[in-house]
Amino acid sequence: MSESVMSGLFRTKSVDDIVAAADHAEAGGGQLKRTMGLLALTMFSVGSIVGTGIFVILGEAVPKAGPAVLVSFILAAITCAFSALSYAELAGTIPVSGSSYSYTYATLGELVAWVCGWCLMLEYGVSVAAVAVGWGQYLNEFLHTFGISIPAAFANPPGQDGGVFNIPAILVVVLCGLLLLRGASESATANTIMVFLKIGILAFFCIVAFTAFDGSNFAPFAPLGIVGIQAAASQVFFSYIGFDAASTAGEEAKNPRRDLPIAIILSLVIVTVIYVLVTLAALGARSGQVETVDGVQTYVWGDGNGDAILASIVADVTGTAWAPALISLGAVISIFSVVLTVMYGQTRILFAMGRDGLLPRIFTRVNPRTQTPSANTIIVTVVISLMAGFVPLGQLAEATSIGTLFAFLLVNVGVMVLRRSRPDLQRSFRTPLFPITPILGMIFCGYLLLGLAGVTWLVFGAWMLVGLTVYALYGYKRSLLRHPEAQQWR
Numbered sequence: 001m002s003e004s005v006m007s008g009l010f011r012t013k014s015v016d017d018i019v020a021a022a023d024h025a026e027a028g029g030g031q032l033k034r035t036m037g038l039l040a041l042t043m044f045s046v047g048s049i050v051g052t053g054i055f056v057i058l059g060e061a062v063p064k065a066g067p068a069v070l071v072s073f074i075l076a077a078i079t080c081a082f083s084a085l086s087y088a089e090l091a092g093t094i095p096v097s098g099s100s101y102s103y104t105y106a107t108l109g110e111l112v113a114w115v116c117g118w119c120l121m122l123e124y125g126v127s128v129a130a131v132a133v134g135w136g137q138y139l140n141e142f143l144h145t146f147g148i149s150i151p152a153a154f155a156n157p158p159g160q161d162g163g164v165f166n167i168p169a170i171l172v173v174v175l176c177g178l179l180l181l182r183g184a185s186e187s188a189t190a191n192t193i194m195v196f197l198k199i200g201i202l203a204f205f206c207i208v209a210f211t212a213f214d215g216s217n218f219a220p221f222a223p224l225g226i227v228g229i230q231a232a233a234s235q236v237f238f239s240y241i242g243f244d245a246a247s248t249a250g251e252e253a254k255n256p257r258r259d260l261p262i263a264i265i266l267s268l269v270i271v272t273v274i275y276v277l278v279t280l281a282a283l284g285a286r287s288g289q290v291e292t293v294d295g296v297q298t299y300v301w302g303d304g305n306g307d308a309i310l311a312s313i314v315a316d317v318t319g320t321a322w323a324p325a326l327i328s329l330g331a332v333i334s335i336f337s338v339v340l341t342v343m344y345g346q347t348r349i350l351f352a353m354g355r356d357g358l359l360p361r362i363f364t365r366v367n368p369r370t371q372t373p374s375a376n377t378i379i380v381t382v383v384i385s386l387m388a389g390f391v392p393l394g395q396l397a398e399a400t401s402i403g404t405l406f407a408f409l410l411v412n413v414g415v416m417v418l419r420r421s422r423p424d425l426q427r428s429f430r431t432p433l434f435p436i437t438p439i440l441g442m443i444f445c446g447y448l449l450l451g452l453a454g455v456t457w458l459v460f461g462a463w464m465l466v467g468l469t470v471y472a473l474y475g476y477k478r479s480l481l482r483h484p485e486a487q488q489w490r
Contacts, residue, residue: 012110013356013481015418015425018096018106031373032097032251033184038259040188041246044341048242050198051131051338054275055331057239058282059301059309065232066299068222068284070276072232075273079233079448080240082441083408084268085431088261088413090177091247092428093418095256095312097482098352099247099345100407100414105356106422107414110482114475116410117353118467120215122460124256124346125380129173129387130400131338133157136168141308145325147234148223159392161266164480169388173216176340177381180347183370184252187344194337201330202278209281212317223290223299234451237276241404242338243268248345261429278310343384347376357480358471399459401452405445412441 036044051435053066090103098105101120105113136155143149156163172396180187222229246263250256302312311324351373354363415431415438431437 010111011481012107012109013105015094015106015422018094018098018102030365031371032348032373033252034252035185036188036249036253036259037038037255038262040192041249041253041259041263042266042270043090043192044188044249044344045243045246045263046199046270047191047337048193048245048345049105049240049267049271050202050274050339051239051242051334052134052196052331053236054202054278055310055327055334056144056308057236058279060151061232061235062283062288062301063298064224064235065228066220066223066288066301067218068224069236070279070283071222072229073236073272073275073279074231074242075229076237077239077268077275079237079444080243080268080435082444083412085242086412086438086441087244087247088264089415089427089431090411090418090427091260091264092249092257095250095253096352097248097251097348099244099250099349100411101349102250103414103418104410106418107442108410110358110479111471112410114353114358114471115464115467116407117349117358118464118471119403119406120349121346121370121467122463123400124342124349125384125405126387127400127404128339128342128346129169129391130390131335131342132172132384133166134168135172135332135335135339136166136455138328138335141169141311142325142328142332145321145328158390166167166389168329172336172339172387173381173385173388174341176336176343177385179340180344180377180381181367181370181372181374183372184249184344189341191340194333194340197336198330198333199274200342201326201333202274205314205327205330206277206281208314208317208323209285213281213284214287215284217285217287220290224297234448236275237399237448238404238410240268240271243339244407245270245341245345248348249308251348257426257428282310282313285317327348337435343377343380346384347373347380350376350380357478358475360474402456402460403451403463405449409442409449410444412438412445 058069061072065072076164080353087100090100094103094106096102098117099120101113101117101393104116136150141156142148150161150168153164157166157169158164178188239433243264243438246253246260246267250260253259284303288299289296291300292298293300302309308324311327314323314327315321317323350363353359354361362379363373363376365373365375417437418425419434
């Protein structure tokens with residue numbers, strides 16, 4: 001490969017040009033409307049983070065660490081915090097829609113930016129389809145309270161528990177798509193309402209569980225030692241993913257340089273407090289003990305009903321059917337909120353990639369009335385609803401972990417590169433303890449990447465091979481950074 005080709009592949013886009021394209025709707029696309037304040041941005045990230053994870057994760061993590069799972073949640077939050085601080089600095093410096101894709105384009109070059117954007121497609125697109133798949137199951141759980149149920153063939157994913165095609169999964173994706181088409185402001189308002197509802201339901205759980213609180217349930221505190229705490233921390237880490245959602249709204253924030261860094265950090269703080277309180281209440285309300293199963297020590301906690309552990313606890317405490325039904329409603333609302341915010345993020349990242357010429361122009365077309373990328377949103381809705389309704393996602397859904405961690409790693413690298421290459425830039429937030437913080441972010445992300453299963457890496461490798469092929473056949477030739485004349489082809 002010639003030196004000129006290599007330099008073209010790793011040519012960076014000026015921060016000034018990236019921001020100018022957002023402010024002036026360059027490249028023949030459209031301009032998004034700035035409607036979101038600090039509350040809406042924070043709730044976008046909180047809505048993206050607090051999904052079904054907290055409703056089921058305890059039942060899976062407590063057996064690994066016992067009551068010390070509290071420490072695991074805090075360790076996972078600290079791990080996320082390193083990357084969140086890097087996101088906060090770059091979001092305040094490059095306040096555009098592309099999130100880590102745009103940050104990488106400004107720091108590490110076009111090819112790496114494409115790889116990052118392709119990872120984000122995996123993180124956002126496939127993960128939201130996987131989340132939507134579970135909506136029918138939680139909806140059924142809630143409807144059982146009223147003696148209603150959706151047939152298994154239409155409420156479960158294909159090939160699982162008699163599932164043929166998942167109607168609720170398609171429904172939730174289509175509803176979110178219609179809401180996004182109405183406008184960013186309407187979507188943000190709906191999401192804020194849903195976030196407050198699910199926080200309220202989790203607060204209800206805490207109140208109920210604390211009435212049965214027994215301090216003796218915390219002894220012994222760490223029955224499985226440091227190894228158990230680490231194993232649980234790796235698992236609960238993924239229940240924090242989503243704090244970067246606010247960074248995808250850079251072009252629809254009223255005051256992005258001030259509000260984006262605050263929203264990213266504040267959302268992580270809010271979620272950590274919620275998770276710790278829920279965990280504390282659950283552990284205090286239910287006892288457990290160490291047992292040896294097949295020669296392996298584990299912490300047996302309750303009846304092993306991990307998928308509905310919070311509902312199980314409130315059922316035991318209250319002895320009613322409506323209380324666990326309310327927890328199930330919380331899971332239904334959580335999934336809807338996650339689907340909405342993640343689909344929003346996906347459309348905005350595709351918008352930024354299309355504006356750079358790496359994807360077709362249709363992804364940048366903005367409806368003049370709603371000022372949303374309508375065609376982009378319709379395409380995303382159709383693709384995700386088909387995946388959610390008809391495709392057994394399997395290992396592909398698990399591979400989203402790699403896409404997420406890889407994007408986090410690149411952001412940590414990017415913040416260090418930009419500090420060195422453009423020390424003159426206006427930064428509304430600076431990562432503290434630089435460069436220790438981003439280096440620790442890279443180390444933690446790398447550690448978690450190495451711990452993923454081999455089959456997950458194979459799926460990810462296949463996904464990246466497809467992405468590089470698309471770049472070679474389309475993006476490389478149409479890039480507006482290297483081929484400004486390509487604008488006339490679009």
